[in-house]
Amino acid sequence: MAGWGILCDDAAVTRRAALPRFSRSRDRVLAGVAGGAADRWGVEPAVVRAAVAVTSLAGGLGVVAYGLGALVSVPPASGAARSSPRRDHRRELAIACAVAAVLVAARTVGLWPGDEVMLPAAAAAVGVAVTWIPLGTTTAADSRRHLARRALQLAAGIGLLIAGVWSLASRTGGLASVGASLGAIAVVVGGLAMFAAPALGRLLRTLDDERALRIREDERAAVAAHLHDSVLQSLVLIQRSDDPRRMATLARRQERELRSWLYGGAQPGDPATLHAAVAAMAAAVESDHDVRVEAVVVGDQPLDERARTLLAALRESIVNAARHAEVDRVDVFVEVDEAELTAYIRDTGRGFDPAAVPDDRRGISDSIVGRVARAGGSTVLQSTPGTGTEIELRLPRSRR
């Protein structure tokens, strides 16, 4: 009984700080009276609780004594009540004991309509109680077990209730008339149902239709709102623009947006993975720099520090290609494997001689090579004037 050991320690602490007056215990089952009395007398709370329970069930004296104790004692010293997951059950058990004690007392004193009435009534009451005991919140994982327990609980509760009521009715001799009345009621209800069924059916169908219509209407409104904010706006911009390149850019951005909306690729807020971040970055560079970015990503990982570094260097490489290569398309390939992140940025444009780049042009050495090197990676740049450029970025993956 480890639980009792903990309770005893608690009681000892309270005892040292005991006031002269009888104070209820914070370590309580019902009101803390038994715990308080135990502190006062220096005995185990369990002993006092047992005594109260026994005297309550045998004659009801315990209930009277407990009530008196509650009246003469003072509330416990301030402080949060000890919270214990077992408290709830103990409390319910105590209340059940108290109710049982009151019943036993009533029976002893003579305030009793007779066992044949009270037992079925008790069964019915327990049935109702069982039906309504909450099972507590559950996670989705054990929802099936929860459902099964709930069904069992309902069945038990309703069974008890029906048994109680049935037995009560049969003992009071009213069952025969109840049967007859039930029959009459069934006939009337059945007749009414036949009479009203078509109308009722129509009503239900109308309600259903209305609901479906409302849902459709809501969906239509949502789609209309989205199209207005995106596609219509873009079409207006395209009409007003007389620069074909700008028109194409707008159309491309709109196409991407609409596609991610239609096929569920959209990410709310900032992208959380490298794949999504590359897609978003590619779309942004496309609309800012008038170039088609064909980004293919294989594998994925969360967007951590290394991935951000790669992303930044990747972006810089694409922007470089868009600015200087004189192409309308840049191919990007990103691969995530167990050990490293690899990215290739390729264009078939002008190309350049890496050795001939003047020292004051810091773009490639700082934003790409330096950035990747600081994170422990490497860069390979291949370019031939006239045939194009490919940059290869490699970064070891961070260990998790």
Place this chain on the structure above:
Amino acid sequence: MTVRVVLVEDHALFRAGVRAELGELAQDDEPVPIEIVGEAASVDEAIEVIRRTRPAVVLLDVHLPGGGGRAVLRAFRDESEPPRFLALSVSDAADDVIAIVRAGARGYVTKTIDAAELADAVARVDGGDAVFSPRLAGFVLDAFAGEVSAPTDPDLDRLTAREHEVLRLIARGYTYKDIGGRLHLSVKTIESHVSAVLRKLQLSNRHQLTAWANERRLV
């Protein structure tokens, strides 16, 4: 010899666009031997038009009223000499693409493809080759992620090291010709590697592919 093509696509505007672009190409100095012999906007219409015109290549939209592009592929699965199908879609979703290729399409291109690339893709499909866009190569690498089999191992569930290399180069944006130059192989060899990958994609039991197929009730 002209390649006879049927265009299956539910948007009239897009059909008109493809027709116009391919026509424009034909007027250029490089004659592109493509003739569009029929158009269809739904599954049933497509089956009827293809049976009637007997094209060499069908440009097939993935999303089509009446069952999607796969319903068309299914209708011709058991024929002795079915036309070759090239899937065409705005969808970038991996499962859509993998599903249509597994159902028998010889390749997949996105609708953003330009006319010259499309004409080239049609000609290659007509020649019996598989057409891998960089995106499709990426999807396939994803689906076959993991170990690479030995060159002599005909394991369907793995790619050989060479096939893996070729796919990665396609994903990086290289053409078959570029890849051949880089790997010191002929274009024909590259094409046979790509066709082998397509076959593996269509026959593999690999669990990602099976999962995709199950989801779409393909099996």
